[in-house]
Structure formats: C-alpha cells, structure tokens
Amino acid sequence: MGRTIAILVARLIFAGVFIMALSFKFMDMQATAAYIAAAGFPFPLFLAWVAAFFELGLALAFLTGIFFSPAALLAGIYVIFLAVSFHGPGRWAGNQAEFGFFIDHFTFLAGLLFAAVHGHGEVLVFRAGQARPPSALTQ
Template sequence: MGRTIAILVARLIFAGVFALAASFKFAGMEATAAYIAAAGFPFPLFLAWVAAIFEVALVLAFLTGAFFSEAALLAAVYVIFLAFVFHGPSHWQGNQAEFGFFVDHFTFLAGLLFAAVHGPGERLALRKGFIWTQTAASAR
C-alpha cells in the first residue's frame, strides 16, 4: 500500500509541475515567447505554443499512466535541455541563483529517469506504451 501511495504521489507531483509550467505559458504566451527569443531561438511564439502543448501531453501521461515511461524519458530530455539553455553556465556569472536553478533540474532529471525505469505503478495506470513490457511489469 505504501509503495502504491508513493508512486501515485510522485505521478501527481510530476503532473503538477508540468501543469504549472503549461499554465504559466498559456497565461503569458507573449512573455514566454520573449524569454525564448532572448535565448536566441527562431520562431519564439511557435516554440512557446509547442512547449505548452508538450507539457499538457506530459501531464496527461503522468496522470493516466499511458505512455508513462516514454513521457518520463522525453520529460527528462526536455528538463536537461531547459537547464542548459536557460540556466546553464553562461548565466551563472550574472546571477549566482542560476546555478541553483541549473542543479535543481538535475534532481528532477533523477526522478524522471527513476520513473521511466519503474513505470507508472500497478494502480490507476493505463498500460499503454512502447517501452512498457510484461518483463518490466513482472520485475516489480
């Protein structure tokens, strides 16, 4: 029972983090686009929308358990990309807090990788995906 609760809470935390990120993007799409443009990316408004929609897809995967491992892996790549682009070494000299933000992304990465390997748990999880196998389910 404790394992099930821990997994469900972790899934809710993952979903909550990405839901907040998406809601901030939707609430201030122009500001998000400006932030993306400041990092030097082309088509910042388009990329802001892509990021928001991607984050909504992650929320759905974490809440339902469908394509959970795939979502966790994609989220891991996304989180590390964000760490380097928006909080990486080039930002540290101007603001030491950026180093803390950068490191925080790695703790999130660790959780996402752990989740990707262990899957969505046995309860309240749609078992759909490309990575999810019977072998992975029996390893639990």
C-alpha cells in the same frame, strides 16, 4: 500500500510541475515567447506553443499512465535541455541563483529516470481494455 502511495504522489508531482508550467504559458504566451527569444531561439511564439502542448502531453501521460516510461524519458531530455538553454553556465556569472536552478533540473531528471525504469505503478492507470463499451465486452 506505501509503495503505491509513493508512486501516485510522484506521478502527481510530475504532472503538477508540467501543469503549472503550461498554465504559465497559456496565461501569458507572449511573455514565454519573449523569454525564449531572450535565450536566442528563433520563432519564439511557435516554440512557446510547442512547449505548452508538449507539457500538456507529459502531464496527461503522468496522470493516466499512458506511455508513462517513454514520457518520463522525454521529460528528462526536455528538463536537461531547459537547464542548459535557460540556466546554463553563461548565466551563472550574472546571477548565482541560476546555478541553483541549473542543478535543480538534474534532481528532477533523477526522479524522471527512476520513474521511467520502474513504471507507473498498478493503480490509476488507463488501460485500453477498460475503454471498450459494455457491448464489446460480451462479444
């Protein structure tokens, strides 16, 4: 029972982090685009929308268990991309807290890699067979 609870809490934390991130984007997409532009990326508004919908997909994967392991791996790649792009070594001299933000992304990566390898657990997981209408089950 403890393992099941730990897995569910971890999934909720992963989903919660990405839900918070996408919420901030949807609340002020222009501010997100400005932050992306400040990091030197082209098409910042487009990238902000892509990031928001990507984070929505990750949150749904963590909440439902659908494509859980691939989503955890993609989330890990995304998290390290964010660490390097927005909190990388070029920002440490101006603000030492940026180093802490950079390192925090690696601890998040560790959890995502662990989740990718060990899977979504056995409860609160959407399975395609459960989505069939009752008439299809009797055929």
